[in-house]
Amino acid sequence: MKNIIAKHGLAAGIVILFALVFVFGGVYSRYMTAQIEARANDGANAEWLAMYDGATRVEEFNIADIAQKAYPLADGRGDFTPSILAAYKLYATDADTAVGVIYVVESYGKFAGVQIAFAFDLATDTVVAVKVIAQAETPSYYGNLDSVFFAQFDDMPLDDIGLSVDAVAGATYSSKSFEIALLFAREQYAADFGFVIPSIVMTLNSVTYNVDPATFVAMPFIADVTYGEDDTNVVVYLDSAFEYAGLVSGVEPAADVKAAIKSFAASAGTVSANVRFIEYDDESRELVIEAVGYGSLTIRVTATLNAALDGIDTYEVDSHQSYDNEYNEGYNHTLGEVPYVEENMIDQYLADEITIDGVAGASVTSAAMQKLIALLDLFLLEIGGGD
Amino acid sequence: MARFANAKGPYLRMTDSPSYGTGAIQRDFLIGLLPVILFAFYKNGVQVYLDGNIAFLEMFYPLVFILTGGLMSTLLEALYFVITDKSVRTMKALGKKLAVSYAAIPGLLLAMIMPLYTPVWVLIFGCIAGTLVAKMLFGGFGYNIFNPALIGYIAVAFTLYGVIQNAGGALNASEVLIDAAGGATPLGALVEGEGLTYAALVAPYGNLLDFFVGTIPGALAETSALAILISYVWLVARKVIKWFVPVVFVGTVFVLSWFIGLIAGAEGLWFPLYSILSGGLMFGAVFMATEPVTTPRNPLGKIVFALFLGVFTVLFRFVGDFAEGVATAIVFMNIFTMPIDNWTAIIRSELGGKEVFVKGAPKVKKPVSKALIKGIILAVLILLIALYGVLKAGGMFTASGWIMPLFGRLF
Known part of the structure; x- marks a missing residue:
């Protein structure tokens, strides 16, 4: 026995010490983990409780x-x-x-x-x-x-x-x-x-831009809906937040129908509040349209319509876009200074291109311009039968 | 009364004398660790207890955890000696052997760079990887190629990181209640793609002074630059480490991070300061990059080594998936310690000496030596890796390209 202890005692002692540290250290760290988990839960619970006054x-x-x-x-x-x-x-x-x-x-x-x-x-x-x-x-x-x-x-x-x-x-x-x-x-x-989500039978026939210069600033959208058991049809003006703003035809709907129209029109995705008419002057034939492009910065185009009101004689672009911020690498230096993209796309439109192509490297600005040109085209179509 | 050496040289420096051998260096190094250990104890134990978030006995857990690391690596080394060397199978012989082999240090360092809530069995696994695999199997102290503590850390980080996270991770019982941090350490926030903004990377944890003092979430003992600086001064004063190694290492990361910030739109000095004050950079620079066995020995070699550490830390930290690039960079560069030592020794001897001119003799133009070529190769390598790291990292943090913003902001 003495020999065994003398020969292996030290190694055995080290192993035992090792095992003791392993066990007691493990117990201590396990305990600490349980504590921190409890604290984390308390913290999370406190956040949830803070969302409701009086919740305990x-x-x-x-x-x-x-x-x-x-x-x-x-x-x-x-x-x-x-x-x-x-x-x-x-x-x-x-x-x-x-x-x-x-x-x-x-x-x-x-x-x-x-x-x-x-x-x-x-x-x-x-x-x-x-x-x-x-x-x-x-x-x-x-x-x-x-x-x-x-x-x-x-x-x-x-x-x-x-x-x-x-x-x-x-x-x-x-x-x-x-x-x-x-x-x-x-x-x-x-x-x-068991909460009942209020609903109303409604069909959104269309939601379009209002192209009437007298009203298009305050009421940029027109929605055509059919609702109710008896298929009541109503055409209404909507403001830029899709709130009911006035009646075009039919009988003014009740408040719940107005709310439903707002919901339907806003989620339709066919019109955007990011492009709008600013003004139209009959005498000078100047139409001003504005779109929101990159970085929520605006692009404003002033187009002078021709005498027949079916095309454009001249146009001016007042743009706050910055292609450098968007895609840098000297974009301006290779393709031109602002408003290169805006003018390029309007020129495509004036050249009777069927599809207005965006410009690589300025996709957000291009998307805004495509909406702006579509609105311009819509206006020409309505006012002068332009194509 | 002044004392003069009467005998001929060479003379022994104090640090080379028998009374200042490995044991004394080890003692000084352990004393150097004290400020950092004490701060870890204060931040993760005392302060949390004072906050009322843990009980009195739980307050000592950080100390127990660090000491457990030191004890385990000592026990492992002792066991290895006892099994493999018949001459140390007595307490006295074993004690003598352990006294000069830095036995406790790998485990201590490993525990200090682990998250607070690392399970002890994971720490032991790291100690086994560090002490047994990276140190003893290479021949023990003086023969190991890799930093033992960092091998243990990497073994744990690459295999058991999820276990650590599930066990509680790095946040102490006070930090876990702070909603702003979102459960992440400052470097973790970087990896989680919070973007290079002050609001995302610094503000949730206070300000840069908090980063300097160390009251931010992070691994157990590596958050306080202040405590590490105190250790640094002590270690330099005691000649345990060379002063310029941490300076070059941290300085390189600072400069490269500043460039990355410029590219990514994080202008000003807050981002490079954030870079050097978060994660384990300061700790690694003072306690790991200066390790005497696994790093070059001549001063030029140490500088080159530290430069490489800086560029690789930036590369691994900002380009890789793992936020902490310091450990990976040091272990990776440990591989190149010997060639760097050799090359820089040649460079020093051939290019560093003074030229002797004999009056009247024709001046002979020195041919381009191999040393010069070696120097150029090292410089180009460092520059290329640094350039790649900066451009790659800078490009990752900005949706746009990088060349024009960089030049635009620089000039």
Whole structure:
């Protein structure tokens, strides 16, 4: 025995010490991990509880299965199918009845990865809080979402037939991500808590630009809808936020129908608030149109119509675009100074090109110009039968 | 009374004397680690306890964790000696052997650069990879090619990183409650594509002074530039490390990051300062890049080595997927320690000496020597890698190209 201890005692001692450190160190670190997990949960729970005044307890719950639903993105950039990442019930006391619910929704703004949490009040069916959990939007644009933007969610009723989110200029894509998330959260809320989403039988026959110089500034869009059991038809003016602005034909609809028209027209994607008529002077035949291009900066084109009102004699471009900021590498130096792209595309139009090609290296500006030229073309078609 | 050496040279410097051998250097190095260890204890233990987020005994966990690393690597080395060397199978002999072999240091350093909530078994795995594989199997202290602590770190980072994250990661019990940080360390925020803006990379953690002091999320003991600077001064004063190695290493990263910032639109000095004050750069520059065994020995070699470390850190950090480029850069450059030592020794001897002119003798033009060519090759290599790293990284952080913004901002 002595020999064995003398021969292997040191090695055995080291191994035993090693094992002891392994075991006790492991227990200590396991304990610390449990502690930090509890702290992290406390922290997360505190965030959820802060979204509902008076809530004292939060509990994750399993949501009901609902069908996937695609929503159109801003500016016709395709569709996005949101998803619920997590859902929590909020309790004001230890009672079993929840007072509120939080849905964390994956949405899409300028880019993917926008995660927004909405807290709904179960008693009033209203939005009580909104919180951005994660986003990877362009900071300079996303920063335009100010307190006024978020204030619109305060007590927003979910039974609004035209539930929508007012976009902020300069952050339209990010704004849209909130609307997509809210609409889908409401779908989930309806499935989980028996809430009935108000609906109205409505067909949007068309939504177009208003080309009447007398009214096109205040009421840039015209919507033609058929609604109700008896297929009532009405044509209405809409303002730049797609709110009802006046009647073209038919009988003025009720408030819920107006809200539905707004919702239908805004999500149709056939017209854009990023391009609009500014003014038209009958005497000088000068038409001013403005489009929003890269960086929310404007392009303003003043076109002088010919005597027959079916074409353009001259035009001027006042552009605040900056291709350098967009694609740099000396773009201006290779293709020309601003407004090279704008003039190039109008010249294509004047040369009777059937398709107006964009200019490589200035895709956002090109897209804005394509909309602007389409609006110009529409105006000529209406006023002088131009083609 | 002044003391003069009466005998002929060469003379022994204090650092070469028997009383200042490996053991003394090891002692000084351990003392140098103290400010950093104490700050780690304060930031992740004392302060969190004072915040009311952990209990009293939990406060000591950072210290226990670091000491566990040192103890485990010592035990592993002891076990290796006992098994492989019959002459050290007594406590006395083993103690003597361990006293001069830097036994505790790999484990200590490894624990210091790990996230706070790394499970102990993961730390032990790192110690095994570092001490046994990278150090003892190469022949022990003095023969290892790679920095043992960093081999342990890389082994863990590439295999068990998810385990560490699941166990709690780097954020202490106070930091985990701070919503602004979003659960990421400052370098993690960079990798997560937050963009090169002050608001995304610095503001969530306070300001650059917080980065300097070290009250930001990060690995256990590498967040405080202040504590590391105190250690740096001590280590330089005790001649344990050469002062210029960390300066060149950190300075290179600073300059290259500044260029990257210019390209990506992050103008000003905040981005290069963020670059050198986040992650393990300062820690690596003072405690790892100066390691005596695995880095070049002659001064020029050390400078070249540090320059390469700087450019590779930038390359790995900003271009690679793994935010922390320091460890990878040092381990990668350990491979080239010997050739750099040889080349720079030749360069120093051929180009560094004074020319002797004999009066009246014709001046002979010196031919271009091999040393000069070697010097040019090294310089070109450094410049090319640096240029690639800067342009590639700068281009990654901006949606647009890079040449015109850079030239536009520079001139």
